[in-house]
Amino acid sequence: MDKMNVAILGSTGIVGQTFIQLLQRNPKFHIEDVYSSGEKAGKAYGDIVNWNMDELVPAEIESMKIKSLEEFMTFRSKYDLVFSALPSEAHAAEEKIAEYLPVITKSSYHRHAKDVPLVIPELNIDHHKIIEYQRKKRNYHGFIASEPNCSSVPIALVLDALRDFSVSDIRVVTMQSISGAGINGVSPMDIMGNLIPNITGEADKIKSEIPKILGRVNELSTEIEQDKMEIWAQCNRIPVLRNHVESLSMKVSGEISPEQIREALEKYKGSPGYTRIRHGNPIFRLSEKPLFPQPRDLIHIKDDMKVLMGQLYLKDGIFSCVCTSSNLIRGAAGNSILHAEILKEEGYIS
Numbered sequence: 295m296d297k298m299n300v301a302i303l304g305s306t307g308i309v310g311q312t313f314i315q316l317l318q319r320n321p322k323f324h325i326e327d328v329y330s331s332g333e334k335a336g337k338a339y340g341d342i343v344n345w346n347m348d349e350l351v352p353a354e355i356e357s358m359k360i361k362s363l364e365e366f367m368t369f370r371s372k373y374d375l376v377f378s379a380l381p382s383e384a385h386a387a388e389e390k391i392a393e394y395l396p397v398i399t400k401s402s403y404h405r406h407a408k409d410v411p412l413v414i415p416e417l418n419i420d421h422h423k424i425i426e427y428q429r430k431k432r433n434y435h436g437f438i439a440s441e442p443n444c445s446s447v448p449i450a451l452v453l454d455a456l457r458d459f460s461v462s463d464i465r466v467v468t469m470q471s472i473s474g475a476g477i478n479g480v481s482p483m484d485i486m487g488n489l490i491p492n493i494t495g496e497a498d499k500i501k502s503e504i505p506k507i508l509g510r511v512n513e514l515s516t517e518i519e520q521d522k523m524e525i526w527a528q529c530n531r532i533p534v535l536r537n538h539v540e541s542l543s544m545k546v547s548g549e550i551s552p553e554q555i556r557e558a559l560e561k562y563k564g565s566p567g568y569t570r571i572r573h574g575n576p577i578f579r580l581s582e583k584p585l586f587p588q589p590r591d592l593i594h595i596k597d598d599m600k601v602l603m604g605q606l607y608l609k610d611g612i613f614s615c616v617c618t619s620s621n622l623i624r625g626a627a628g629n630s631i632l633h634a635e636i637l638k639e640e641g642y643i644s
């Protein structure tokens with residue numbers, strides 16, 4: 295397979311940096327250009343980035359001159375695909391680019407458009423069917439494919455794995471790391487030795503995104519119909535650098551044993567649509583260790599796309615558990631890169 299030539303928008307941010315680190319290791323991609331706000335355009339990436347990854351800036355990227363969005367159209371023929379880690383206010387740039395090229399975006403702006411898929415690759419690639427309609431309706435040669443908020447990803451995966459148990463009354467409490475707020479998002483004065491018991495807009499994202507992700511494309515493939523589930527969520531910011539923790543509880547119907555739930559989670563490798571084209575590895579790593587899972591447990595495993603899960607209990611028809619996953623990889627750049635690989639395999643990216 296030819297390498298996909300990509301541009302990264304928002305490359306100096308924390309998600310943009312994660313894209314660079316992951317794409318450098320992935321033989322299916324070549325980073326052609328890195329973009330950021332106009333202020334940094336023309337400067338060498340390594341000179342101005344506030345690099346926050348656990349490896350040095352890759353040598354090939356260090357000397358690369360940053361480009362501004364205003365220059366994009368001059369260079370667009372170099373790219374097969376664009377990864378966007380822009381804030382939602384910059385959505386107009388993504389729409390302009392989609393007239394020509396596929397855009398996979400982490401921003402929240404397009405997540406609720408009925409003609410835009412909101413995708414976790416292992417869960418709902420069947421929603422890609424909507425892309426053809428989007429192209430016709432918006433007169434795009436490319437398309438926009440959006441992705442969920444970082445905290446929605448592990449919750450949606452758990453709910454998909456437990457679909458057979460008709461879960462209801464879903465309750466979520468999150469404990470989210472500082473990096474989830476972006477490179478300059480939280481002041482140390484506010485967070486050190488502290489907990490912030492509300493992340494503006496975050497609970498609404500969880501409540502509204504997951505029913506769309508677990509929904510289905512209508513018969514004409516013209517819109518995505520949401521699942522009817524209701525979710526209650528409360529979101530906290532905690533003084534941890536990376537990786538989010540979610541405490542979940544839900545009602546399960548019928549005579550279900552803890553072993554059945556455990557087995558469904560352990561065997562879950564994604565939806566049948568995904569496992570038909572990819573072999574797939576188990577997505578959850580379960581443990582009965584009494585102090586598992588902690589955000590730093592993710593440092594010790596090689597597969598950053600895993601969702602660690604512990605504290606599993608089933609009592610009086612209520613199942614509860616705690617999940618930890620990487621907000622920057624599982625919840626952001628890693629999700630997008632796997633998504634791009636699948637879109638290419640399905641023929642949506644040429």
Ligand SMILES: NC(=O)c1ccc[n+]([C@@H]2O[C@H](COP(=O)([O-])OP(=O)(O)OC[C@H]3O[C@@H](n4cnc5c(N)ncnc54)[C@H](OP(=O)(O)O)[C@@H]3O)[C@@H](O)[C@H]2O)c1
Pocket residue numbers: 303304305306307308309310329330331332333334363378379380381382384400401402442443444473474475476477478621622625626
């Ligand atoms: N952080 C996470 O865990 C996470 C997870 C899932 C989704 N997301 C979403 O991913 C996106 C990026 O998040 P982040 O945490 O990486 O944010 P960030 O650290 O604040 O980075 C934002 C990036 O966008 C660039 N930018 C900002 N305004 C721009 C404009 N008007 N035109 C062009 N470039 C502009 C910035 O460039 P300069 O450096 O030049 O300012 C920077 O490269 C957001 O939409 C966020 O909601 C984040």
